[in-house]
Amino acid sequence: MNDRIANALSIASREIQRSAQSFQICDLGRNGFPERMVSYHLIHAIARTLDNPVTLLEVPIRNAANTKDDNHIDAIIFDEQTAIICEFKRAWAPSHWSNLATDARRVRAKVNDLRRRFPSAPKTFLGFYASDCWVGAIANSWVSGENQYKKWILPEEFRLITRGKCEVSDFCGKPPEDGHYLTWALEELPVFPTATQAQELLRYLPAFEREGFSGSQGHYDPGAMPYHTYAPELTEFEQVLYRDGFILRHFDWESWLGEAGPYLQNAELIRTSSIDVIRRLLTLYVRRERVCEGQLSDAIQSGHIGAIVRRINDLAV
Numbered sequence: 074m075n076d077r078i079a080n081a082l083s084i085a086s087r088e089i090q091r092s093a094q095s096f097q098i099c100d101l102g103r104n105g106f107p108e109r110m111v112s113y114h115l116i117h118a119i120a121r122t123l124d125n126p127v128t129l130l131e132v133p134i135r136n137a138a139n140t141k142d143d144n145h146i147d148a149i150i151f152d153e154q155t156a157i158i159c160e161f162k163r164a165w166a167p168s169h170w171s172n173l174a175t176d177a178r179r180v181r182a183k184v185n186d187l188r189r190r191f192p193s194a195p196k197t198f199l200g201f202y203a204s205d206c207w208v209g210a211i212a213n214s215w216v217s218g219e220n221q222y223k224k225w226i227l228p229e230e231f232r233l234i235t236r237g238k239c240e241v242s243d244f245c246g247k248p249p250e251d252g253h254y255l256t257w258a259l260e261e262l263p264v265f266p267t268a269t270q271a272q273e274l275l276r277y278l279p280a281f282e283r284e285g286f287s288g289s290q291g292h293y294d295p296g297a298m299p300y301h302t303y304a305p306e307l308t309e310f311e312q313v314l315y316r317d318g319f320i321l322r323h324f325d326w327e328s329w330l331g332e333a334g335p336y337l338q339n340a341e342l343i344r345t346s347s348i349d350v351i352r353r354l355l356t357l358y359v360r361r362e363r364v365c366e367g368q369l370s371d372a373i374q375s376g377h378i379g380a381i382v383r384r385i386n387d388l389a390v
Contacts, residue, residue, distance in 0.1 A: 075323065077122040078201070078259055079237055085118035086241045086255055093242065112161040115203055115255070116148050119159065123152040134183050146180065149187070156195040158184065158262070164204040164211070167224045174228035177202050177258075181349070184262040185390070197318055198264050202231070203257040205241070212238040212254035234260035235323040261321045263349035270317045271389035274382045280306040281373045288370030301366040311359060311369070319355050319385075326357040333357055343380040348388050351381055 089111065120126040132146040148159040160176035162169050180200045188194045206212055210222035216238050218227045241253040280286060288307040293299045314320050326333075336342050336354055343354070358378075362368045372378045 075235055075259065078119065078257075079239075081118035081121045082115070082237070082255060082257060083239050084121070085114040086239045088117075089114050089253075090242045108161060108163045111163070111205055111255070112147060112159075112203075115161060115257075116150065116159065119150050119157055119201060123150065123155060123157075126150050126152050132187075134179075135186065144179070146183070146187070147176075151191075151195050153193075154195055155197045155199065156187075156191075157199045157201050158187065159201045159203070161202075162204040164206045164256070167226065169204060170215075170225065170228055173202055173204055174230040177230045181262060185265050188264055198262040199323075200260045200262050201257065202259075203255060205253065205255050207250040207253055209240075209251050209254065212240075212256050215256040231258045233325050233328055234258050260323050261318070261352075263347070263352060264318070265348055265388055265390045266317070266319075266385050268389045271382075271386040273313055273317070274310070275386055277306055277310045278379055278382055280304075281310075282379060286373070288373045289367055291367060299366075307369060307373070314355055314359065319352055320359055321352055321356045324353060324356055326353065326360050329353060329357065337377070340376050340380040343377065343384055344387075346384060348385075351384055351388070354381060 092110070092114075116128060116130075120128055127150070129149045130147070132149050134144045134146055146158055147161050150157045150159065158180050160173060160180060162173040162176070164170060164173075177200060180202075184198050184200075188198065206215075208222060211225045214221040214225045215227060215231075216236055218232055218236075220226050236256070236258045238254055238256045241255060281288070287304065289301040289303045291299060291301050333354065336346065336350065343351070346354075354377075358369055358372050369378070
């Protein structure tokens, strides 16, 4: 999905540029590119990545302050498999990145409420957050995560998820403006598991917790590269994790290792953790297995996988 989104946004950039060239918009500077026009092109671009998509704009959600449905999500674009929840902002000042981060937190908090409103909910929910800017160093700060221009500091909400940028045009307004850029971020949202998904995972625990069970076996033959073979139960378990969306596709697990430390050292913390932490832990274990075989088997032996599965069952809706 990352590549499809990036390619679609490149097309959107060209379309915005073509619109500007067809009418004297650039003479107006930033004012010629209001949020509604930019978001229009972004929504069309995202819709191209889905099969037979449905697009909803200004979707009402519950306001926690007054319990009325008078807050809104900018757009939800979905097909049978995937729903992409979108928030857009113009980024004229660093505070606008902070505002977009607030929107991202709200999307994460409301995703399960939104899922319940689908008669047949898509399997995967993604959060897409985008803004534009007029200085290349600001766009670079967004992608790199490093402060490269004045007070433009990437909010923590976006540091562990996929980010990108694309240039709309090299039109230069008043210095320091040196072009028009789109910046975006994409993440898989922490949807609560269903009771059926939890039961599917629970059925592996008797095998995992059986005395003498080993999830994988290392082979160290002379003159050959070391390798591991896996118990059928562990192979099936991993396949179910992927199938039911517990493995995050847009998550930088290596950057999260520091925060993961307490959970890796103490399985008791898992028993009260959020579904977001649970999915991050599962992603970390599965991804790290590719780098160092035997990690998943060790997680089973230590009781971490059992604690994770039981917490999933607690969180199931």
